[in-house]
Amino acid sequence: MNGMDSKALKKLAPVAVAALAATGWFGVQAAQNDGDNGNHSGSQLNSSASDECTYDTLPAEAQDQIEDILDGADPDDGPHDGKHFGNYEGLLPKENSQYYREYTVKTPGMNHRGERRIVVGGGSDTDPDVWYYTSDHYESFCSIPDAEG
Known part of the structure; x- marks a missing residue:
C-alpha cells in the first residue's frame, strides 16, 4: 500500500x-x-402484561383483595387504594387517565404497602372491566381473566 x-x-x-x-x-x-407486525392498538397488552394469571394461581391475599373489591368493601390500605393508577410505565393498554385504579395486596410480615397490587380498569367500583396483578411494583403485570368467577 x-x-x-x-x-x-x-x-x-x-x-x-x-x-x-x-x-x-x-x-x-x-x-x-x-x-x-406493526399493530399498535390501545386495546392490546404490551408484552409484559400479556400473561394471564388465573384467580386460583394468585396469592391468598390477592384473592382476598379481589373479593373485597367485588363486595364493595372500603379499602383499608391507606389513601391510595381504589384511587387513580396512572399506567406511567405504559405496560397496560393505553386508556384515559382515570381508567385504572390500584389496590394494595397485603404481604404478610410487611409494615408497609409492599410491591403487590391489583389494578382494575373501567366499569364500576364493584364491577371493573379489566383486572391485573403485579407482584413486582408495576415492573410486570398479568391479566386475571376469571377475577369475577
Missing part, C-alpha cells in the same frame, strides 16, 4: 465502524418489532 491508501483507510475506518454499528442497532430493533 502506498501512503495515500493508508491515509484514506484511516479516515474511512471510523465511518465504517459507525455504519456497521448503526446497521446492527437497526437490525436488532427490526428483529424485536417483527413479532407485532
Whole structure:
C-alpha cells in the first residue's frame, strides 16, 4: 500500500465502524418489532402484561383483595387504594387517565404497602372491566381473566 491508501483507510475506518454499528442497532430493533407486525392498538397488552394469571394461581391475599373489591368493601390500605393508577410505565393498554385504579395486596410480615397490587380498569367500583396483578411494583403485570368467577 502506498501512503495515500493508508491515509484514506484511516479516515474511512471510523465511518465504517459507525455504519456497521448503526446497521446492527437497526437490525436488532427490526428483529424485536417483527413479532407485532406493526399493530399498535390501545386495546392490546404490551408484552409484559400479556400473561394471564388465573384467580386460583394468585396469592391468598390477592384473592382476598379481589373479593373485597367485588363486595364493595372500603379499602383499608391507606389513601391510595381504589384511587387513580396512572399506567406511567405504559405496560397496560393505553386508556384515559382515570381508567385504572390500584389496590394494595397485603404481604404478610410487611409494615408497609409492599410491591403487590391489583389494578382494575373501567366499569364500576364493584364491577371493573379489566383486572391485573403485579407482584413486582408495576415492573410486570398479568391479566386475571376469571377475577369475577
